Amino acid sequence: MGKSFSEIINEMITMPNIQWPEVWTAIVETLYMTVVSTIFAFILGLILGVLLFLSAKGKSIGARLFYSIVSFIVNLFRAIPFIILILLLIPFTSLILGTISGPTGAFTSP
Template structure:
């Protein structure tokens, strides 16, 4: 047992199986998937969050129905495990992108999985704004677009940045899962090269690079949040 453990530790520190060109390609693929999916999750999630918040506040019956439908869809996609979501979206991904493999093939599932999650964070961020500020804007005759641009977004911006930081970190984990089924990236490297070939040093390096990426995202997100928070 001790010899086996010692062998694993020696392999991890000497890293005889690590091919750095493969590591850099896998790192690029993970960053590519994370950045692109985060951008689109931010856009779609922000739009969904605004619609959810505004329709929940409306006294219109149509708006209430709209809120119920959108809320159900958001909850539905949030509840589906990511690995299953990828499989469910294979026909859609193939139709839209013409491929279901590689980093690009994972993007639809990553975006569709993350956008509803971020939409809820957006809705929560708007609900935390002082109601008096919003009501004052309405009472002065501000239009809906003006309220969104001049009140909701500026007031909730620190929370929105914090929310997209959490979403981006969750997406890093999702890219690792996507990698297991052929999307590339560090998850693919850890599983297909490291696990299936029993190369613990490759698993260690892939994990280390994922952790570094997560820490960088968290640092940048915290810095931006603190810069924008005027309290």
């Protein structure tokens, strides 16, 4: 027949099919990638922020072209998460509302 209820519960609790050493390795790798990415983003953001501050109008190195270029790059990267969110909402909108365009499709816009 099949497994009894207690056997199913026992398997759910003990999780015999999971290779724990591989899980811990994956967790350590994920934490490593997260820490390295966070440090990189912090350093890059700090550099760009200082450059924007120093090259702004009326500041010490007020270079208008340089400020415009760095500002454009910062604004471009700042918009990427929102663009990803919009792309992820397209299937959701289509599923719920039946369309992704027009006034009806715009209901899910953040």
